[in-house]
Amino acid sequence: MLRGLSAGLLAPLGWPAASALAATGGGVYPNRPVRLVVPFAPGGATDTLGRLLGRAMESSLAQPMVVDNRVGAAGAIGATAVAKSPADGYSVLLGGVGTNIVLAYTQPSLPYDPVRDLMPVAYLCNVDYVLTVAAGSPYRSLDDLLTAARKRPRAVSYMSTGMLGPLHVALEYLSKRAGVSMVHVPYKGESPALADLLEGRIDVAVMTVPFTRPLVQDGRVRVLATISAERTASMPDVPTVAELGFAGYAVPIWNGLFVPAGTPAPVAERLHAAAATAIGAPAMRERMVALGVTPTGGTIAGYARFLQSERERWTAMIRDTGLMAG
Incomplete structure (x- = not known):
């Protein structure tokens, strides 16, 4: 069951052909392999998801997606690598609650700002x-x-x-x-x-x-x-x-794709469409559910609104723990 995935996400997105073939520095995007940064160690669930998703997106992008494990600092090392990469669509972060919400409130020396430096592309799944x-x-x-x-x-x-x-x-x-x-x-x-x-x-x-x-x-x-x-x-x-015995306790953990801020909208849309096609395929949904992951989906704008609501939820929880930086 693919909860939250709108039918419109899987339909043709309707932008002009010229935009769909956006050029970044010359040539059609993508015209070389795309780096998918996974900010956790090989062999874990996030890595498994990243490799599964990367393979599924390759057919839509007609280019390899190469998984790059950038490990450490609760995901901050990998997120920083993407945030500081050129905004051309060739560096994509498999981000989540930590890299894109929590670390901004708990690590005062975080070398990137999740809101300012990273742009949401696709809400992929919830992870148990x-x-x-x-x-x-x-x-x-x-x-x-x-x-x-x-x-x-x-x-x-x-x-x-x-x-x-x-x-x-x-x-x-x-x-x-x-x-x-x-x-x-x-x-x-x-x-x-x-x-x-x-x-x-x-x-x-x-x-x-x-x-x-x-x-x-x-x-x-x-x-x-x-x-x-x-x-x-x-x-x-x-x-x-x-x-x-702990009524109301819930810690939602989710994953999504992000690119450096300033990435051209047609490039982000191309990545979004590839992700939507990947998680919309019945075989992919079954594989994700079997892995204990619930596919989600939605529009880029809807994902941005979700992120804002998550910031509010996590801010309150972090404040209660006493881990709030500053």
């Missing part, structure tokens, strides 16, 4: 994240984990994919509401954290459903709850944090 422990962990429920954290302040540790990123905010927000203090251990992605989770060097990890599900099937990890607003379709037996 779950709280995960090793199979041998003594914590069999979220209540077990939080009870231990209350009894032993700062003895329980949790992993996120970057200091002051959205998952850090999500767990600090939960800690605040639960009245506990846990130790945050940042990693550059899910894959680098897995060994430490399995060996008990960290107690709980915030990981995506697509990354976690095979580990559950192999009996290596156990899932305690999802941080999304609703239960995930691929793990329907896993309760939400809200269901477990």
Whole structure:
């Protein structure tokens, strides 16, 4: 099911042929490979999504999309690389809540401004994240984990994919509401954290459903709850944090495409159309849902409005955690 994808997104966009064949520095766009910057480590869910999407967009663009993993600083390194690239459509960011919302409020020295320096192109999907422990962990429920954290302040540790990123905010927000203090251990992605989770060097990890599900099937990890607003379709037996005593708790995590500000509108529209065609294909939708990702969609203008509403939501949550910069 492709929630939120308007029929108009998949229809011919109707701009003049000359605009559709926009020239950037000479020649038709694109006339060479397009770089898709993924700001997290290879092997994680964002990387998997980026590679899947890149392959799907290649047929529309008639050029390769080359994935470039720029890892570190909760996604800021990759986002900075795109923000400071030429505004010609050849550098595209697979961005999300962290790179395009949260970091602006938590990192005062962020080398780019998400609103000023990056332009939205396509709202791709929502991604389900779950709280995960090793199979041998003594914590069999979220209540077990939080009870231990209350009894032993700062003895329980949790992993996120970057200091002051959205998952850090999500767990600090939960800690605040639960009245506990846990130790945050940042990693550059899910894959680098897995060994430490399995060996008990960290107690709980915030990981995506697509990354976690095979580990559950192999009996290596156990899932305690999802941080999304609703239960995930691929793990329907896993309760939400809200269901477990924290009414209203929901941390939506999403992904979309961005280009440097100033990119010509016809180029952005060309990328938008390629993304829309990719996520509108039934086979692609099925693959994304199987990965634990819900395709979204919409217009570029609609995506811009969504981003504004997300800024308001995250500002309030970050302020409550005490992580607000300045």
